[in-house]
């Protein structure tokens with residue numbers, strides 16, 4: 660995730676658009692069901708983004724509860740504050756996930772969805788999560804493994820290079836396969852994992868993969884995989900596949916839950 664102010668604002672704008680899509684709403688619902696929040700509980704949302712999940716968690720814990728939304732990007736915090744305006748139980752702070760502004764053993768639950776991929780020192784963040792959870796506290800982590808993505812395109816080799824460039828753009832790719840053992844090592848128990856697939860068979864702006872392919876191919880241009888003209892050709896091919904009923908995209912998210 661980029662800390663340049665212009666990019667930070669662009670990322671917040673893109674999250675506002677994409678996190679309203681049905682694919683992501685469904686995923687958020689899954690996360691909330693797994694977390695099973697109760698009125699009066701205290702939750703810490705690490706990497707809250709523009710606050711969609713934070714907002715829904717604040718409604719669930721109610722006025723007697725508390726939700727802390729925490730993000731390193733001030734643009735995200737500003738969107739999240741607006742989203743939760745009027746919810747006195749929601750508070751927002753800016754900072755890095757490696758150092759959470761919370762006392763030891765004070766939270767009933769911690770959520771961290773789509774964040775750890777962007778974090779350099781994942782063990783440090785897991786240590787922080789454990790530190791702030793009360794005994795018996797719950798954790799949910801949702802992460803994507805882009806190495807398992809499936810896309811029907813004209814050029815398999817180029818597609819591999821595009822996704823490989825995407826993988827190398829983040830500090831902690833391929834995290835889901837390591838996360839179970841890491842959670843155990845950090846003192847978590849009752850570790851469960853479920854796959855939450857995003858499957859799109861239409862190439863439409865109302866689907867998650869449509870916007871994602873813009874970001875992913877832009878990144879591939881930046882990393883020299885191809886040039887802008889070739890990028891457009893690649894996207895035109897996907898559009899044609901959409902029109903002829905041949906578009907196919909699938910990526911798995913993995914929802915981890917654990918207790919201490």
Ligand SMILES: C[S@@+](CC[C@H](N)C(=O)[O-])C[C@H]1O[C@@H](n2cnc3c(N)ncnc32)[C@H](O)[C@@H]1O
Nearest residue numbers: 706707708730731732735755756772773774777
């Ligand atoms: C893809 S968004 C996910 C937002 C939100 N968790 C959700 O699922 O709706 C990732 C967020 O993590 C934040 N982030 C990334 N690395 C972070 C770090 N080291 N500390 C705090 N926030 C971080 C980004 O600024 C961004 O808002």
